[in-house]
Amino acid sequence: MNTTSARINAGEEHYTFKLDDGVTRTKVVFRNHFGIELAGDLYTPKNAPASGNAAIAVSGPFGAVKEQASGLYAAEMARRGFIALAFDPSFTGESGGEPRYMNSPDINTEDFQAAVDYLSTQSNVDPEKVGIIGICGWGGMALNTAAIDTRIKATAVITMYDMTRVTAGGYNDEFDSEEARYQSRKALNGQRTKDFAESSYPTAGGLPDARPEGETFFSQYWDYYKTERGYHERSLNSNMGWAKSAGTSLLNTRLLAYSNEIRSAVLIIHGEKAHSRYMGETAYSNMIKGNKFTDNKELMIIPGATHCDLYDGGKGSFIPWEKLENFFLANMK
Numbered sequence: 001m002n003t004t005s006a007r008i009n010a011g012e013e014h015y016t017f018k019l020d021d022g023v024t025r026t027k028v029v030f031r032n033h034f035g036i037e038l039a040g041d042l043y044t045p046k047n048a049p050a051s052g053n054a055a056i057a058v059s060g061p062f063g064a065v066k067e068q069a070s071g072l073y074a075a076e077m078a079r080r081g082f083i084a085l086a087f088d089p090s091f092t093g094e095s096g097g098e099p100r101y102m103n104s105p106d107i108n109t110e111d112f113q114a115a116v117d118y119l120s121t122q123s124n125v126d127p128e129k130v131g132i133i134g135i136c137g138w139g140g141m142a143l144n145t146a147a148i149d150t151r152i153k154a155t156a157v158i159t160m161y162d163m164t165r166v167t168a169g170g171y172n173d174e175f176d177s178e179e180a181r182y183q184s185r186k187a188l189n190g191q192r193t194k195d196f197a198e199s200s201y202p203t204a205g206g207l208p209d210a211r212p213e214g215e216t217f218f219s220q221y222w223d224y225y226k227t228e229r230g231y232h233e234r235s236l237n238s239n240m241g242w243a244k245s246a247g248t249s250l251l252n253t254r255l256l257a258y259s260n261e262i263r264s265a266v267l268i269i270h271g272e273k274a275h276s277r278y279m280g281e282t283a284y285s286n287m288i289k290g291n292k293f294t295d296n297k298e299l300m301i302i303p304g305a306t307h308c309d310l311y312d313g314g315k316g317s318f319i320p321w322e323k324l325e326n327f328f329l330a331n332m333k
Contacts, residue, residue: 038088
């Protein structure tokens with residue numbers, strides 16, 4: 001293993017899932033090209049050979065931490081024989097970056113590339129067998145990374161958001177107009193002026209303490225992030241929310257501009273009942289439009305599943321683990 005790996009917070013940690021006895025978890029740190037130190041959990045099968053292993057980097061959902069859904073996915077893929085790295089994006093969780101609780105399509109794409117850097121240089125990993133998994137808003141980041149990073153052999157996108165689309169146009173593109181964006185820009189830049197003057201970056205607040213009424217996607221988020229099922233003390237979505245001025249890049253950037261030039265394998269998985277399903281379907285349609293490499297692209301809709309059901313399986317076995325395993329095995333030979 002690379003000796004630059006380091007233990008952080010070596011004491012008792014809170015995870016929202018149980019670790020299989022056949023898998024080890026090691027705290028590691030690595031830097032991206034912006035100089036930000038990223039914190040990760042490296043999951044390794046105890047029976048993994050000393051070299052030649054396939055590896056997967058995992059991140060998401062947007063505003064979550066590695067002790068939640070991304071850790072679950074990494075741990076399960078390790079149980080199935082892969083070396084897997086779940087990591088906190090820049091400005092969040094145990095990773096570095098100031099001010100806190102910011103985001104950027106460019107920096108967050110670089111975060112994924114830095115995770116590929118890390119995995120590709122481990123002595124027990126075959127650098128020709130590296131893939132990534134992006135969950136929720138990190139699904140869009142994963143596709144964006146696959147469009148730039150030719151080292152990635154396979155990308156799985158789970159219950160994805162295109163964060164630039166929903167930020168600039170609202171859900172279902174309800175506020176997709178120049179005037180609506182202008183008003184958003186005014187509010188955002190007013191907040192930036194205030195933040196700079198006060199040298200403070202207040203957060204917008206996360207989900208309410210009480211569960212929202214009805215069965216909406218907000219109540220589904222609450223059921224995951226605010227209960228024992230998915231709560232974590234470092235998670236933005238469980239607690240404070242993003243910084244109020246965090247949306248600048250999302251409002252001024254479009255992800256997936258070159259997604260139809262991705263040559264490597266891509267699997268997009270979405271829930272039939274997910275409020276975000278349209279973003280995954282659009283991303284798939286745009287990805288294969290004009291692309292000469294479509295035989296290795298797939299959209300999979302999970303019957304009955306909502307958006308958050310694919311975070312941890314929900315109340316049923318909604319996550320298609322065997323499909324994911326076979327997808328990576330087939331495309332990282």
